[in-house]
Every structure is written in structure tokens, then in C-alpha cells.
Amino acid sequence: MAGRIDEFLATVKDNGLSRNNKFKFRVYPPRALVGGNFSFRKGPIFGDVELRLPNLGVLEPLITGGSVIADLATGALGNIRAGIDLPNLGYALSNLNGFFTEMELYCANVTLPSRDIEFINYRPHGEFRKIGWNHTYSPLSAEFYCSSDFRERMYFELWQQLIFNKRNGSIAYYDDYTSYIDVMKYDAGLNKVEATWRFYECFPNSVGEQRFDNNDGEISRCPVQFTYKYFESR
Secondary structure (H helix, E strand, C coil), rough: CHHHHHHHHHHHHHHHCCCCEEEEEECCCCHHHCCCCCCCCCCCCCCEEEEEECCHHHHHHHHCCCCCCCCCCEECCCEEECCCCCCCCCCCCCCCCCCCCCCCHEEEEEEEEEEEECCCCCCCCCCCCEEEEEEEEEEEEEEEEECCCCHHHHHHHHHHHHEECCCCCCCCHHHHHEEEEEEEEEEECCEEEEEEEEEEEEEEEEEEECCCCCCCCCCCCEEEEEEEEEEEEC
């Protein structure tokens, strides 16, 4: 028995044990959010609007120091701020000069989905055999801590607004509102990525309910559920 314990301890020493809190959840913005004029931040009475100029990501490597912002202040539209510091498709959402919160840091938890095999019962002769023919997946779920202005929730609501515009009834092109998500599992020291799950053709199908309570002082969390086509692990 002692030999088996020593063998187990040696294996743990060599391979380590995964901890649930050593992860990063990386959301890549869809094409429509980096190629159009959309608001990420609004003032207390929606007087301030962040206006994103399309197709200027090529200038991002040239930006050093502060963000490139132009105040266009017009009397009719209020204070319009035009910025070109929004990342192109393929860049992780990050806190670019304070415009929106680092999504990786504000992800409280994520649940890796299940993957099942669909099958048919086949019997050429004798007993039935189960023949697998497809993968099925459960949704990808995550919770995000909310900043005081709820920019995390507003971001995902805006993403949903791109999919279907309630005001005019328009529906976006599929490739414009789907993107990638990476879930990365790190070692105990957060120095090395031990495993990665990449989810393809993702979009937030559900931004969950949040409850406000005067008797409760807990940090607000925004639950988000994503649908996707498939995922791969590596």
C-alpha cells in the first residue's frame, strides 16, 4: 500500500493537479463590433456617445501612450467622442486605455460544456450496435463581475442588438456577429498554458437576469450564455 501512495505522490509531483481558479476566458470581438460605429460607453443620461471609426485598426501599432481621441462636440448630438483604439478581429478584448474593462480579469467563472455523441441503432444481423454520427454540445456559460457602469453587460447586450435590431427589424449577416472564444487553463503559477479550448462561431444567446437588493452588498455578476458551432481542445 505504501508503494502505491509513493507512486501517486511521485505522479502528482511530475504532472501536478489542476486548480479551478487558474484560467482565462478570452472573448474576441465579432466583425460587426470592430467595423462599425457602435457605442461602448454612455454618460449618465446617455448624452456622451463613443463613436468608433471603422477600419482604422491598422493604425493601432503606431499608437503609444494615451488613446487617440477626437472630441467632435456638436450642439445637436451632444458630446461625441471618436476613438480608433478598438481592436480588430483576432485581438482579445482588453482594457485599451480604460475604454472597457479587461474581460479576462472580470470573468468570475466559466463552465466548460459537455460534448455528447449522437448515434443510431444499427443491426445488420444479431444484436444492435450504436453507430456514432455527430457531436452535440451544451451551451458555454460564464459569469462576469460588473463595473459600476455595467459596461460588461452593455457590451453583450450591444452584441445581441447587432444580431437582431429591434428598432428596424433587420437581421445581421452570420459572419458579422459570430467570433471566437478561448478558455485557457494555466499551471499553478499562472506561467504556462496547460490546455486551451477554442469555441468557433460564438455569440451571446442569453444575457441573464440580475437582481438588485438594498439588503445585499454583494458584487454584481452578469451571467452570459454563448452558443457556438463546435469547440476543439489542444
